Amino acid sequence: MAGKKTIKVTQVRSPIGHPKDQRATLIGxxxxxxxxxxxxxxxxxxxxxxxxxxxxxxxEE
Numbered sequence: 001m002a003g004k005k006t007i008k009v010t011q012v013r014s015p016i017g018h019p020k021d022q023r024a025t026l027i028g029x030x031x032x033x034x035x036x037x038x039x040x041x042x043x044x045x046x047x048x049x050x051x052x053x054x055x056x057x058x059x060e061e
Contacts, residue, residue, distance in 0.1 A: 005042040007050075008060040011035065015056060025053050 011031040015023040029049055030038035040046050050059055 006039050007042045007046070008037060008039050009050060010037045010058045010060070011056060012058045013056040015053075018056070022053050022056065025049050026056065029053070029057070031057065 009029055009031065011026060011034055014034060015026055026032065029040065029046070030036075050057060
């Protein structure tokens with residue numbers, strides 16, 4: 001696991017009032033409540049999911 005990079009994603013805004021697919025993307029990232037933190041592997045698919053909900057999350061390398 002020495003070569004695996006991870007990123008820490010924190011939910012900072014509520015998905016209320018946003019499209020259902022953005023809510024589903026947050027759940028896919030392991031986020032479902034405010035201030036919840038999820039540590040994920042840094043892959044292109046995860047980066048794409050983060051880009052979709054970038055206005056709702058904070059990312060730390």
